Amino acid sequence: MPVDTAVRPVRILVAKVGLDGHDRGVKVVARALRDAGYEVIYTGLRQTPEMVVDAALQEDAQVIGLSIHSGAHMTLFPAVVQELKRRKATDIVVFGGGIIPEDDIVALKKKGVAELFTPGTPLQEIVDWLRKRFPQGGG
Amino acid sequence: MDGESELAARFRAGDIRALARAISLVERRDPSVRALETPPKGGEGSAAVVGFTGAPGTGKSTLVDALVTLLRKQGKSVSVIATDPNSPFTGGAILGDRIRMQRHALDPKVFIRSMGARGHLGGLSLATREAIRLLGAFGFDQVILETVGVGQSELEVAAVADTTVVVMTPNLGDGVQMIKAGILEIADIFVVNKADLDGYQRVAMELRAMLSLNAPGATGAAASKPWKPPIITTVAARQEGIDELWAAIESHRRYLETSGRAQELAAKRLKDETAEVVADLARQQARLALGEDGALTEQLLKDGSPYRAAEEILNRIGSDGRKRGRG
Numbered sequence: 351m352p353v354d355t356a357v358r359p360v361r362i363l364v365a366k367v368g369l370d371g372h373d374r375g376v377k378v379v380a381r382a383l384r385d386a387g388y389e390v391i392y393t394g395l396r397q398t399p400e401m402v403v404d405a406a407l408q409e410d411a412q413v414i415g416l417s418i419h420s421g422a423h424m425t426l427f428p429a430v431v432q433e434l435k436r437r438k439a440t441d442i443v444v445f446g447g448g449i450i451p452e453d454d455i456v457a458l459k460k461k462g463v464a465e466l467f468t469p470g471t472p473l474q475e476i477v478d479w480l481r482k483r484f485p486q487g488g489g
Numbered sequence: 490m491d492g493e494s495e496l497a498a499r500f501r502a503g504d505i506r507a508l509a510r511a512i513s514l515v516e517r518r519d520p521s522v523r524a525l526e527t528p529p530k531g532g533e534g535s536a537a538v539v540g541f542t543g544a545p546g547t548g549k550s551t552l553v554d555a556l557v558t559l560l561r562k563q564g565k566s567v568s569v570i571a572t573d574p575n576s577p578f579t580g581g582a583i584l585g586d587r588i589r590m591q592r593h594a595l596d597p598k599v600f601i602r603s604m605g606a607r608g609h610l611g612g613l614s615l616a617t618r619e620a621i622r623l624l625g626a627f628g629f630d631q632v633i634l635e636t637v638g639v640g641q642s643e644l645e646v647a648a649v650a651d652t653t654v655v656v657m658t659p660n661l662g663d664g665v666q667m668i669k670a671g672i673l674e675i676a677d678i679f680v681v682n683k684a685d686l687d688g689y690q691r692v693a694m695e696l697r698a699m700l701s702l703n704a705p706g707a708t709g710a711a712a713s714k715p716w717k718p719p720i721i722t723t724v725a726a727r728q729e730g731i732d733e734l735w736a737a738i739e740s741h742r743r744y745l746e747t748s749g750r751a752q753e754l755a756a757k758r759l760k761d762e763t764a765e766v767v768a769d770l771a772r773q774q775a776r777l778a779l780g781e782d783g784a785l786t787e788q789l790l791k792d793g794s795p796y797r798a799a800e801e802i803l804n805r806i807g808s809d810g811r812k813r814g815r816g
Contacts, residue, residue: 359580359605361513384581391603394588401594405587408600410509439506 359389360484363411365397367430370420375447375469379415382473388480399429403437411442412484418448423458431462443483447471500525500627505600508627512602515619518769526622536568536625536632539738540650542612542672545638547656548682550589551725552734553635557593559731565630566598570620572613574637575605586635600629611645612636615769618649618762639672647675648761651754652741654678654734657696659688673699676718678737684722684730696720716744771806778802 499507571586584603723730
């Protein structure tokens with residue numbers, strides 16, 4: 351008997367890593383992703399890379415979205431990517447947002463962060479990027 | 490080895506990621522992991538299930554967090570299924586119950602899973618029962634369910650959990666709310682949370698008055714020994730009253746076992762779920778038939794009413810089932 355597998359939302363874990371408490375941006379992005387049909391798991395502030403990856407594994411998220419406004423992006427983003435490697439979960443896509451200089455973006459992409467969005471990015475651009483990346487699911 | 494059995498092997502070996510993936514598959518109504526829902530021979534396999542329900546903002550997640558803390562002190566492994574609603578327009582959701590449970594991050598004996606209700610209306614996801622069985626087979630001692638923030642008629646949790654805890658807070662409504670039907674009737678235990686706010690004594694008092702009027706809800710063997718739902722006051726954010734809450738949950742569990750109510754519930758649960766599975770399969774078949782079969786649709790439009798087409802679809806399911814039974 352055929353099975354109805356039409357409902358297959360992409361699950362995105364969204365987190366703030368490190369010590370900054372600026373969560374307005376991440377909440378706006380979470381809302382936009384919700385409106386685009388994604389299931390967004392929001393885990394809140396002050397997460398360590400280990401916590402983020404552990405939660406993503408429990409939640410079976412295909413994507414991790416990180417927001418960093420503390421300036422520690424060169425440490426924290428690669429730490430999440432490293433932790434995914436350690437947990438053998440490199441199929442999970444990492445993207446991020448924050449105040450990140452152009453040179454750092456290039457370096458972070460080399461280190462395995464799939465995409466980075468800076469302040470002022472239209473929300474639709476983030477959604478379009480995800481749709482391209484996951485054409486089979488989501489909104 | 491194909492994908493399925495590799496997943497099964499990892500699940501049996503205790504890989505959290507395999508458990509998480511299996512839950513995603515049951516969320517998609519994919520039958521391929523059903524074999525995992527029964528524990529391997531000789532193993533333990535069913536976890537105790539307590540469900541928390543109540544209006545939005547009553548502190549369900551914080552209570553669950555506090556209870557997990559207590560159970561971890563007792564050395565029990567705990568899994569939580571926290572449900573939030575999906576948008577009926579886009580299907581998207583923000584699942585935010587984990588925020589209140591962050592202190593259990595990185596504890597390997599705590600597994601927290603956020604679920605979107607995905608349009609299912611009972612306050613839980615359609616996949617909750619299957620997920621509970623997966624968690625039991627995986628070896629968790631305790632499963633805690635948290636429903637979406639509910640109104641008055643999302644009562645499914647009572648059909649799924651062994652013990653249902655209804656969470657209230659001060660200032661939610663006047664005494665008339667207390668005599669309405671629905672959510673207040675499904676409680677095995679009442680919690681008046683946020684008992685540091687004014688008015689909590691009044692809520693507890695009104696609950697007590699209402700309960701004193703209650704006719705025994707149990708039927709069959711248990712009717713002679715009805716359960717009286719206790720009222721526990723808590724300040725979950727400060728871990729106050731949680732020991733009393735757990736004592737009440739344990740006492741309810743003993744009641745279920747000694748009164749014979751546990752077996753009644755188990756039988757009823759299996760029947761309910763079977764009916765649901767049948768309805769679900771029939772719905773899928775109906776959708777397929779109506780989508781693919783031009784002649785059937787034409788007939789349906791000519792009739793202007795659904796009954797003849799419905800009968801035709803049911804007949805087809807019947808003959809399909811019999812064919813498969815023989816094969």
